[in-house]
Amino acid sequence: MNTLRLLQSLLVIHLTGLTLMAGTDAVNFVAFKKLSNSLHEDQAAVKFYLKKLFGLSSLLPLGGILLISSGVGLLIITHTYGQLWFQLKMGVVVALISNGFLFGARQEQRIKQILNAPDSQANLQLRHPLGNLRIFYALQLTLYALAVILAVTKPG
Numbered sequence: 001m002n003t004l005r006l007l008q009s010l011l012v013i014h015l016t017g018l019t020l021m022a023g024t025d026a027v028n029f030v031a032f033k034k035l036s037n038s039l040h041e042d043q044a045a046v047k048f049y050l051k052k053l054f055g056l057s058s059l060l061p062l063g064g065i066l067l068i069s070s071g072v073g074l075l076i077i078t079h080t081y082g083q084l085w086f087q088l089k090m091g092v093v094v095a096l097i098s099n100g101f102l103f104g105a106r107q108e109q110r111i112k113q114i115l116n117a118p119d120s121q122a123n124l125q126l127r128h129p130l131g132n133l134r135i136f137y138a139l140q141l142t143l144y145a146l147a148v149i150l151a152v153t154k155p156g
């Protein structure tokens, strides 16, 4: 395989990983928004759909592995380490990961605790962490868009 074909293959894998990750976040953003608007409805149904939605997160590690491994391959071929756009993009990637672990994961944890507690007021307690999750997914989608803009326009 010549270098051009290898570069193209890595880019396809890179964009597949990106689609899996950003796609999952986009679906979650809309789904959690719809769920937090229906909290006054059937409590058992809300719990059922929340548990199903958390199952979607299993696509994220696969997307992450594809995105990062192909990114490292692209880096080795293109030698872009020192370029400003790449360094800014890595800053965005760090922000994505930190937001995931420090903000998103905590909201999920809180929601799971509420779902597992035998409390008839669960829907009221869910309002706050679900609102936070909407902010979290909106932030993640903005950061993905920023990384794409940096990678395509390559400022600096």
Ligand code: HEM
Pocket (backbone or CB within 6 Å): 011, 014, 018, 067, 068, 070, 071, 072, 074, 075, 076, 078, 080, 093, 096, 143, 144, 147, 148, 151, 152
């Ligand atoms: C949120 C995460 C990421 C997004 C949205 C993203 C997006 C993109 C896009 C859209 C391209 C294609 C640019 C083009 O050909 O015009 C690209 C290329 C590239 N990406 Fe990423 N990427 C991400 C993470 C990473 C990571 C973690 C690495 C390195 C470990 C990386 C390294 C690269 C390299 C080296 C290129 C090729 C640049 C070139 O054409 O010279 N990316 N990325």
